[in-house]
Amino acid sequence: MSIRFTEGALSSPCLKAGAPRAHLVDVREEGGCIIIEPLSQQLGLDEMLAAITAENVHAAVDFGSAVGKELL
Template identity: 40%
Template sequence: MKTQVQKWGNSLAVRIPKAFADETGLQQETPVEMTVEEGGLVVRPVRGPQVSLADLLEKVTPDNLHGEVDFGPAVGREIW
């Protein structure tokens, strides 16, 4: 696909077509990494590390385990 670079304030911008955004998982405010490779501009979404519940639970120790928290009496149709 060919498009044009546009002026945006003091910077330049390229619109990302919806089909490209959908295919790459890009949304408004998605962090991206931009690099120059072989004379071309490459934009990739920044993905955080995938963390499983097991990974998180592995980090629970007697030192950082908190006790029960009293949230007060039931307000709606909570079941205690």
């Protein structure tokens, strides 16, 4: 699954691609709605990589060619 956001939805400086302190978010489903909220604790790359296991890693997904102004 892929979610595309409009430029206006990502107008916050901390959410812009390449922002020095971009925030991590939690994405979940509640009652048929997709909820996206900032994480209260920022994890480092080492911590996130350490959490990857054979059970929770996903296969590569081909989303096809770009159709807008995605950063590739």
